[in-house]
Amino acid sequence: MENQANIRNIVNIKTPPAQPGFLGPDHTARAVVYHEFEHSDPFILLMDDFLDKKDDEPVGGPHPHAGFETVSLLLEGEIGDEKHMMKQGDFQIMTAGSGIVHTETIEGRSRMRLLQMWLNLPKADRWAAPRVQDLAFENAPATEMNGVKTVLYSGAFAGLRSPVKNHVPLVVADIRLQPGAKLSESLPASYNAFLYVIEGNVMVGQQALEINQIGWLSRDSADGTSWLAMVAGADGARVVLYAGEPQHDEIVSHGPFISDHQEEIKQLYSDFRHGKMRHVSTLPEGQRFNY
Template identity: 80%
Template sequence: MENQRITRRIASIKTPPVQPGFLGPDHTARAVIYNEFAHSDPFILLMDDFLDKKDDKPVGGPHPHAGFETVSLLLEGEIGDETHTMKQGDFQMMTAGSGIVHSETIEGRSRMRLLQLWLNLPKADRWAEPRVQDLAFDNAPAAEKNGVRMVLYSGSFAGLHSPVKNHVPLVVADMRLQPGARLNETLPASYNAFLYVIEGEIRIGDDEQNLRSNQIGWLDRGEAGAISDISVLAGNVGARAVLYAGEPQHDEIVSYGPFISDHQDEIKGLYNDFRHGKMKHVSTLGDGQRFHY
């Protein structure tokens, strides 16, 4: 019997508050996803960081990660490390895997807004060889139709296909909608999916439930193997929203500091590796571990 096709609706809405960031008084952050992995799988956390730096003192620095992937979309400004500078609209997926050290440093005065997602790795790929994939805004697949401008950074969606390689099936799409424009597309029904509104407001699904700026709306899910429809209607001032959709991995995780693992004792080992210099810095990755699209 063929699986039933569903039209996605909003299952829950959250308005994450603005909180002080760790980079000083000019840094604020919204914890869009935080400490809710049983619900958000494969998404571990999502931070919306805003920096309006008014002095010349560098901020940021080297720090380790292991056991997951960071998925970064730069909405405004510039940020970089020793090997690559991200500019507005650029995308980066860093597979920390067995362990990597990188430096997100901001020199001088800067205005920057960054969405950074922590994405779980499948258990079989938890300790994969680290790699970094950079997709420039100018090279990202894009299309404009019926008042909707779509930029696709990961996965396949709306007839577009990203070159970014995925351990976990993942769609990341930045959409800008003109006032009253509507998007109608399909997603695998089993994908856990949400929309985060950057500007304006949108209405989701047949019941057109409203989602406004700085809100996250989680969509309901269907059965594995089925297809679902997603409908997004822009309000009277237009809107910009980012869609994240990924296949849940259904594995429990242990999270501590910058590390994700399957067992608590592995966390101690990761800290030990970092302290003893056993984690490579991103600047040492070879051609087979660094990809530019």
Template identity: 60%
Template sequence: MATNRKLVRVYTPNDEPGFLGPDHKARHIVRGDFKQTDPFILLMDDMLDKKDEEPVGGEHPHAGFETVSLLLEGQMGDTKHKMKGGDFQIMTAGSGIVHTETIDRIARMRLLQLWLNLPKKDRWTTPRVQDLSLANTPKLSENGVSITLYSGTLAGLTSPIQNFVPLIVADIALEPSATTVLDIPVDYNAFLYVLYGNAKVGEDEQLLSQDQVGWLNISGEEGSSELKMMAGKDGIRFILYAGQPTGDTIAARGPFIGDNADDLARLYQEYRQGKMGHIANVPEGQRILL
């Protein structure tokens, strides 16, 4: 018998100044101790409304984790691949990689970027990048419920994305008063981020509204669980993130994740010595277009 899931932690992130200047605001979606959020390290909702052509951003490194990017609006990317609204990317930084995010034009953009832990055994894996276009993303629309599945398996859909950590990422919309039951593995840590509207969530029908983050209860058991939802009068659109915890402890500093402080010191040294290649120059086998 499936376990019924419910909301156990709800909060509304504040808009904060972003690092790209006055036209950039950001929300810190995932917060708290990693033991509580595992396998999710952080998630930022970056909103940019750039009104000039002054370059912002630039080159920077990553190592020890994966960046999971869902572009809600706008365009971004490097010389090898441009992401458009609705596109998805997982960049496995692994042993260490450099990438460039420079914006030198008038632009409006909204990006959800997650930092996802790599399991200890895979932390220093060979870097790679997977790009999944909106056109090739599995979709379902029935009974007032629409699901776009970027990663994992949900509602009979399966994404072509390859995962080190079992991960579900889905953009889900319910029409006004529509209901659904989402089947999520019971041992996955999971949360919802509401883009608009509201819904009653879980068996206790707790209200979750626009801009709120709602974390679900989690069990250490195996098997499936059910999350019941009923949309409000305006409907709801939210992003579901659900992942299997790694059970690891991590050390974090700047753009790097490691097992301990020695890892972080080594990574900074390798970056300063120019030992990390640029993601735009990885061999074709490490650049996967889906």
């Protein structure tokens, strides 16, 4: 039974603008979560990248990361190279940890839309051994009833449980609602959570959330259960739910690296320049997981 005291409500709405991306004139990017870590912990940033590439020149390339995890959900298209390709609906968590180099390449003409998050690591796991976990869309746990289809990529939600391993407790769910359909599901009360609307609109309590808007949900710092309830508008809706356990640690961010101290950032740049970071494609089997 829902506890009215623990109903999640919308407490903050933002409409991130589409801005020119770094991959050229065919790339637009929305900074869904950006420069607000004191409120968004454990979520460092979330970018919504859309590429409608009309030429045959490859874009992207290899680059390093360390001190956090990338959480990627491909909404449309394909991204990667011949050694590893993500397709529409695929999900990946890459634990950069002590340092890793990966390649995100788009060859030829293509349309691609990618949600990529930087997720903080617990302080004890900041320099964990790198690992990559890939969950294919067709293998992601899913349920459909009463006009609501939920695909779960991480954590436990809607009676589903993802096989993905988490350093930080994390729920990522892609929720599609038919017109007027209602969802009511539980979430840990202490998780920081938000909804990002991909299509249509939803009502959360008395608050409407429209396409391309992010709605931050109320949170209780105590352990226990909270309830998320939403109703789709006349055209239906598609929303992505992100919910994670805050880590309450300050971070230092610079370029592609996250750390606890500025001195560590300098060491990470030195490690990268001296070739001490392995490319993700060279990780041993014990650090690569396919579900």
